[in-house]
Amino acid sequence: MASKFINPWIKKIETYIPGQMKEGWIKLASNENNYGPSPAVIKTIKEKAGSIYVYPYKDAEVRREIAKYCRCKQGNIITGNGSDEIIDLIFKTFKTPAAGMFPTFSTYRITAGIFNKKYGEIPLDPGFSFDCKKFINNENFRESQLIFLCSPNNPTGGVIEREDIEKILAEGKITVVDEAYYEFCNKTCAGLINDYDNLIVLRTFAKAFALAGLRMGYAVAPEKLIKSLMKVKPPFDVNLLAQETAIAALSDVEFMEKNVKRILDDRIILVEKLKKKFKVFPTDANFILIDASPETANEFFNELFKEKIIVRKFGRFEGFEGDYVRISIGTGAENERLIELLEKI
Ligand SMILES: Cc1ncc(COP(=O)(O)O)c(C=O)c1O
Numbered sequence: 001m002a003s004k005f006i007n008p009w010i011k012k013i014e015t016y017i018p019g020q021m022k023e024g025w026i027k028l029a030s031n032e033n034n035y036g037p038s039p040a041v042i043k044t045i046k047e048k049a050g051s052i053y054v055y056p057y058k059d060a061e062v063r064r065e066i067a068k069y070c071r072c073k074q075g076n077i078i079t080g081n082g083s084d085e086i087i088d089l090i091f092k093t094f095k096t097p098a099a100g101m102f103p104t105f106s107t108y109r110i111t112a113g114i115f116n117k118k119y120g121e122i123p124l125d126p127g128f129s130f131d132c133k134k135f136i137n138n139e140n141f142r143e144s145q146l147i148f149l150c151s152p153n154n155p156t157g158g159v160i161e162r163e164d165i166e167k168i169l170a171e172g173k174i175t176v177v178d179e180a181y182y183e184f185c186n187k188t189c190a191g192l193i194n195d196y197d198n199l200i201v202l203r204t205f206a207k208a209f210a211l212a213g214l215r216m217g218y219a220v221a222p223e224k225l226i227k228s229l230m231k232v233k234p235p236f237d238v239n240l241l242a243q244e245t246a247i248a249a250l251s252d253v254e255f256m257e258k259n260v261k262r263i264l265d266d267r268i269i270l271v272e273k274l275k276k277k278f279k280v281f282p283t284d285a286n287f288i289l290i291d292a293s294p295e296t297a298n299e300f301f302n303e304l305f306k307e308k309i310i311v312r313k314f315g316r317f318e319g320f321e322g323d324y325v326r327i328s329i330g331t332g333a334e335n336e337r338l339i340e341l342l343e344k345i
Pocket residue numbers: 030031081082083084085105150154178180203204205206212215216217
């Protein structure tokens with residue numbers, strides 16, 4: 001049978017399950033920014049739609065604009081088809097084994113599996129706090145050459161302090177700091193690329209800039225690392241409209257900042273409401289992790305699903321007590337509807 005030709009490790013890979021989406025429903029499952037993109041982005045899509053007969057050709061311009069936004073040089077930036085693709089490029093480029101914290105964004109582990117590379121998980125402390133000393137002393141860290149950190153961490157919401165990141169960088173391994181939610185916390189270690197030659201910072205236009213559907217991510221790193229990543233990057237991975245709209249989004253950063261502020265203001269209200277009934281974990285991002293117990297995550301999910309609201313149920317995290325659900329913060333109206341329903345749960 002044809003299945004004998006499939007690489008044996010591929011059979012073992014868990015398939016990534018994206019948050020569900022139903023037209024007209026309230027989706028609070030994938031940490032998108034439901035306010036949507038800047039009008040400058042919509043205008044650009046309309047104006048540039050007829051240009052898609054040419055291969056994408058604006059990578060240099062996009063990198064230049066991103067570099068301005070990140071206060072670094074164009075040579076410090078690489079773009080990708082979402083930061084997901086850059087994770088893929090990292091596994092193609094750098095030596096393994098790899099390691100990361102647990103729980104965290106599952107794509108690091110899944111991508112390692114696709115490349116048949118070892119990926120060790122290092123548990124966070126109970127309550128999901130990050131103990132740097134324990135992390136560095138963990139056997140999985142010690143034997144790894146490639147480290148994944150996520151700050152703010154998806155799905156827990158916690159940040160890793162800059163001094164901890166520096167301690168990890170000082171260990172000399174390639175260290176990826178995923179800052180997909182940077183704009184919601186304003187804490188970054190991107191400036192450290194001038195001090196550490198082993199740092200890669202991942203960012204995306206999918207969250208605060210509200211371009212998830214266009215797929216545009218980037219990394220900030222020392223020029224030498226970028227040059228190696230560039231060698232394995234497919235030439236036309238980022239489509240032309242994603243390039244054009246990233247430039248447009250960066251021309252209207254104020255729009256993004258205004259909506260981020262609305263989300264952060266609503267976060268305070270939502271956290272207070274949720275705290276009345278559930279254990280809520282401190283968050284620096286546009287989502288909130290709760291322990292739904294004594295209800296199960298499934299029951300919590302279903303109660304909202306009946307009302308056309310989709311959240312992300314994780315259920316149990318191995319080694320941790322509790323039953324977990326992650327709720328993205330939506331628009332003002334969506335959050336009000338959520339709060340109304342939470343009163344009834
Ligand atoms: C921590 C983290 N990194 C990366 C990504 C992927 O982002 P992108 O849409 O740029 O591929 C996500 C998406 O949920 C995420 O939560």
